[in-house]
Amino acid sequence: MYTSPVDDILFTLNHIAGLDGDASVDADIVEAVIWEAGRFCDATIAPAAARGDKEGSKLANGEVRSPTGWPEIYRAWAAAGWNGLAAPMEAGGQGLPHRLQIAAMEIWNGGSMAFALAPMLTAGAAEALAAHGSDALKARFLPKMVSGEWTGTMNLTEPHAGSDLGTLRTRAERRDDGTYRIFGQKIYITWGEHDFTDNIVHLVLARLADAPEGTRGISLFLVPKFIVNEDETLGARNDLFCHSIEEKLGIHASPTCTMIYGDGRFGEEPGAVGYLIGEENRGLACMFTMMNNARLAVGAQGVAMAEAATQGALAYARERRQGKAPGAATASPIIDHPDIARTLLTMKALTQGSRAITYLCAEAVDRAHEAEGDEKRHWQDRAALLTPIAKSFPTDVGVEVASLGIQVHGGMGFVEETGAARLLRDARIAPIYEGTNGIQAIDLVTRKLPLGDGAHVRGLIAELSAIAKAVTSVEGDKGAWGETAARLDKAIGELITATDWLQSELAAGRLAAALAGATAYQRLFGLVLSGVLLAKGAAVVVEDGRQPQRIALARFFAENLLGETAALADAILHGANSLEAARIALN
Structure with missing residues (x-):
């Protein structure tokens, strides 16, 4: 539990x-x-x-x-x-x-x-x-x-228009009273219909007949399940309904709905009543406010799935006895076997590193909200830079750690009784929705690395370097940190090399080469952030007496998991040509 x-x-x-x-x-x-x-x-x-x-x-x-x-x-x-x-x-x-x-x-x-x-x-x-x-x-x-008396939803996706929102067909028609009528179909609408509340407020992307093509012609509308009267009581049922719900791999209790707008089932005339949010043809900018909020929250989902999987695996590993661990005379709890201990520490380190990234991004959101002028711009850029990493790295980790949790459970993990399988099934959607992690990587490389003419990302990396150097001064003669500082310094150097290379490729117009390494770069950045932030936390002395454990975990991450950054950097710098040449294998 x-x-x-x-x-x-x-x-x-x-x-x-x-x-x-x-x-x-x-x-x-x-x-x-x-x-x-x-x-x-x-x-x-x-x-x-x-x-x-x-x-x-x-x-x-x-x-x-x-x-x-x-x-x-x-x-x-x-x-x-x-x-x-x-x-x-x-x-x-x-x-x-x-x-x-x-x-x-x-x-x-x-x-x-x-x-x-x-x-x-x-x-x-x-x-x-x-x-x-x-x-x-x-x-x-x-x-x-x-x-919370009413819930809200986000209606973007259509059967033919997933990530490419410029092709959506849901249409909006103006009415003389200032409202609009909405017609169309939306799919994958999470909690689009339910019995939690007596009204549901749908935010729906749609296109006016005279709108420009592509994403420049999308408007955002508020479309309630029930019309709200002037006195704030609920009135007539709006012309929308849930046509079906998806049979899914996971998150079974969450209804993923196909929503139909404006087919004449409800109301005096066909068309769901909608109210414009923002300006006509500027809806995508409005919706991105919600999407950025959701992307960070999805990152928190990844952390949560990893945490739950780690807790379950630890509890099982402490109770399950199999074989004799090195030096043991009798059957041992499997946690005493080195490979299981390594697996559990990997799960724990990735979980805590992901939590640190997610909360760091939330701090940037808070600072941007509080600040003004140049400082506000700085924190807005920091939140923008961290958001794709905070969405992608923790959600990838959620899947990875949930899968490792099943492995720790062995055969009991593959059956439903332990709950380990449910965590993997639920976690698997998080790298997909709110912009797939591949799309997050594209966003990171093409939109976020150029912020401030590339200076902002270099500033963040300089901050990470300063934290890593501070770890050296904390080490003293204890030796508990091992090679943490050296491993952090090496990984940061690989991040710098990869960043410089990607920025030079973008500047030279070699977009395909840059994008070939985007996902590897996103992973590389997440690993470096995790390692540095774990070390930062481990250097803090607090009264709970857990500093030795935090140092040990930060060292484990640095000496066991950060080695991946070298391979990622190599793939970023040298993988594009082989990728292009290998396309023949897809035919």
């Missing part, structure tokens, strides 16, 4: 993500929020995860029924105020740092990823509405979304 890792979360928030000593938030509030989130999750959400996976959500007559007890869990969760954690106070939220929101998201996902998807999307939809909606729209919809 998953137990919220409150101590590790608080340590990372305070000593990696900069909340320790941050005057903008009270330390006691931070601790109280995280402890209470863990208590709620461990008592309510986590125990329902297996049942939710087994029962799944069911569709009948256009209505979705979630697993037994889940609506009650959600309503209790919303009534406790969790949905408004980081939302603005003027909209009924608590105005707490985004770092706390991401930490809480990790906790909810650790309990049940399928459950946590509903509030994750609602938070993103509410942020997009708050940033781009009219005052009238915000007054009517935002408070109930912030409270």
Whole structure:
């Protein structure tokens, strides 16, 4: 059974993500929020995860029924105020740092990823509405979304238009009263229909008849399941419905819906009533507010899956006895065997490194929100640079660690009884949705490396170098750090070489060569960030007495996992030509 890792979360928030000593938030509030989130999750959400996976959500007559007890869990969760954690106070939220929101998201996902998807999307939809909606729209919809009384969704994908949104066909028609009518089909709409709340607020991308082609002609509309009257009561059913839900590999309790807009099933005339968010033909920019929020939250999903898998594998390895470990006279717990210990440490190190990256990105979001002028631009660029890494690396790690967790369990991991298989099934979607990790790599190399004419990424790498050098001064004569500093320095050097090469290829117009190494570069960057941030945390002396364990884990990462960076750098610099030549093998 998953137990919220409150101590590790608080340590990372305070000593990696900069909340320790941050005057903008009270330390006691931070601790109280995280402890209470863990208590709620461990008592309510986590125990329902297996049942939710087994029962799944069911569709009948256009209505979705979630697993037994889940609506009650959600309503209790919303009534406790969790949905408004980081939302603005003027909209009924608590105005707490985004770092706390991401930490809480990790906790909810650790309990049940399928459950946590509903509030994750609602938070993103509410942020997009708050940033781009009219005052009238915000007054009517935002408070109930912030409270969790209503949920929100994101409607982008169509059967023929996945990542290439410029080809979408859902259409919008203007009406004389200032509203629009929406017609079309959207697929893969997470929690697009459910029984948690009495209204669902869909954010839908659609195209006007006179719009420019491609992504420049996309508009964003707010389309509620039920029309909201002037007095804020619910009125008529809007002309939209869930046609079907997908049979999926994982996240079974989360309904992934095909949504139909404007076929005349509801309302006096065909067309779902929609309200424009932002400006006509500028909808994609508005939706990216939600997507960037969601990408970081998906990174937290990866951390959560890795954490849950690590906990399960550790518990099993301490109990399961097989064979005699070196030096043992009798059958040993498998954790005593060197290969199992190596596997478990790999899982733990990757998990904690991923958490550090995710929270560091959330800190940049907070700093950008608080700052002004040049400092604001700096933190906006930092958040932009870190977001593709914070989405991709933890989600890849979530799959990798969940798979290792099955391996530790052996045959028991391959059957459903232990829950190890569910974690891998659930984790596998995270590298795919909210922009595949390959798309994140393209974004990182082509859009984020050039920020500030390439100076911003070099500045971040310089900061990482400074942290690595500081580790040297901490080592003293103890020897506990081993070769950590040297390994970090080598890996950072490989990151610098790869960065310089990619920037030179882009400057020379050799886009294909740069993109051939994009995914390897993204992984390389994530590994370096993980290694440096683990070392940074290990150098902090706190009263919990766990510094020796943190140093040991940082050393293990540096000496066992950072070696991959050399191979990645080599592939980045020298892999493009062989990739192009090998295309013949695909014919």
